[in-house]
Amino acid sequence: MPRTTQTDLAVLAALSVTPMTGYALREAILDHLGAFWSESFGQIYPALSRLREAGYVEAFDGERTGSSTYRLTASGRTQLVDLMREAPVRTPPRNGMLLRLFFGDVLGARACRELVAEYRDLATRQLAELAEARRATEADDAGTSQRPYQLMTISAGEHSARAALAWADETLASLDALVAAGR
Amino acid sequence: MPRTTQTDLAVLAALSVTPMTGYALREAILDHLGAFWSESFGQIYPALSRLREAGYVEAFDGERTGSSTYRLTASGRTQLVDLMREAPVRTPPRNGMLLRLFFGDVLGARACRELVAEYRDLATRQLAELAEARRATEADDAGTSQRPYQLMTISAGEHSARAALAWADETLASLDALVAAGR
DNA sequence: TCGCAGTATATCTGGTAGACATGTATCTGA
DNA sequence: TCAGATACATGTCTACCAGATATACTGCGA
Structure with missing residues (x-):
């Protein structure tokens, strides 16, 4: 590749x-x-x-x-x-959670709910880690020329994790509706 | 793995x-x-x-x-x-664009700007593809038991692409400020 | 002083991507 | 009608890479 x-x-x-x-x-x-x-x-x-x-x-x-x-x-x-x-190499996507969710009727709504809930937890943990990283980077006096770039990458993580969180909440609601409707 | x-x-x-x-x-x-x-x-x-x-x-x-x-x-x-x-396998992250951006002072703000602009284009294209996929899925009469799950995965892509877009816009502004400040 | 946690190096296996090689069927325009 | 392009189809090879595993040394606390 x-x-x-x-x-x-x-x-x-x-x-x-x-x-x-x-x-x-x-x-x-x-x-x-x-x-x-x-x-x-x-x-x-x-x-x-x-x-x-x-x-x-x-x-x-x-x-x-x-x-x-x-x-x-x-x-x-x-x-x-x-x-x-050199141009960045794009690694092909491989999201096992979404693969399983796409074929969700094989697995059932309840198991899918669990999958998405775990994904939501992961995003929450990432958000906490990123908040810590941001604090550390902003407090650090050294390397002022690198700092703005580092903050940009932290912001990328924050945007991504917040999006994951919002999607997970929306999706958990949909799955609850599916479960309530008798799967 | x-x-x-x-x-x-x-x-x-x-x-x-x-x-x-x-x-x-x-x-x-x-x-x-x-x-x-x-x-x-x-x-x-x-x-x-x-x-x-x-x-x-x-x-x-x-x-x-x-x-x-x-x-x-x-x-x-x-x-x-x-x-x-089985629990989904988490593929380790490898984002070449963010790796380069993190060490952005080696590359310079102008080159970083280009990198982020390309990333923004990619997100825009993905959003268009997802809109098309959503239209196709919602129009399809067959496979009603699979449809809700498919729409959930499409929504995941949409959340992710919109987050990428928002981040890119924010970051392009920051990079412009860096360039204006004499790199 | 015993054992454990952390530091450090190295190798091996197997999953995986992408390029490449090869060939067949179908379509299109001259 | 026929030549070339395009799409269909299968398979191999190389190199990248993750994770497990093996090994050993060091410093600290019980």
Whole structure:
């Protein structure tokens, strides 16, 4: 699918903020980009080796035995900009909840209700996490040039989660009506 | 990631509506589930073979030479219900546009503006497609037991696309302000 | 000091997308 | 009528990627 691996872009971008170990990289991506991006160890470590061979990052010994910290090189920064300029790869949609709901008469209205209720809970949790992220970002004094962009991505999550919530409420009402009408 | 392949579920569900060839299956998934699901030929054909060996579908000669039409069996319908009852697999998020926007100061406000503008266009197109799908579904006389569920999934797409649109407009304004402020 | 939680690295399996290769049937316009 | 375009149809191959699993070290509290 991708012309070039998306993992490389995410890894280089994260390392452009500060040098990190592979483990810390994954934590950072989960914490800061978790709402719209994810990376697994199975991708991160091979990517780091690849990027090191290409000269885009360099490794130096970490604080613990057997741990290396990776730092972006000058050519790595150039490569990062190049990758950023490429058109974003659109990952095909796969929403298991909507797939099941579409064939809802196979499952029954009651089970569908449960599915949508879980989806609603998820949106609520996301909204809480985003509120926390917004607070943290607005309180942070450092990195003022990055802040406006980070707030835009947080806002994207908020719009999306609020839409999910509104849809779930509307849909739960419809499903209740279906259940009341004897399924 | 998945306990059991998601493709099997989608294929069985689609065949529960009407028998189809692999090619038609892909068309149907694209047309009716395209807003929240996708399948490639590379998944569909192996899945059909697998499901046939397991006795969940049966093949009979299609209208053209070398084409087979697949039909759900009784045990296939049981398996479909079982798969439907499993908890939906949550695919990890990967939004390349937001990844780039988060590191927007690497790319510059102008390039970010373009990225968001494209995203806005996409949402507009989706909204138009969903309006068409809603019209078609509401006009269709057949399948009254499926219709309410189908309308719920269409509504999910509409909520999501409208949220994307609102966010894009808000964000384009912010980016314009950044550009005006000398990036 | 024992065990547990957290840090850290690495590999393996299998699901999946998309490109590609191949061929057939049907339609359209010259 | 026939050539080429278009739609139908099947299948394979490569590479991306997630998640599970294995391994080991470290620091802390009981």
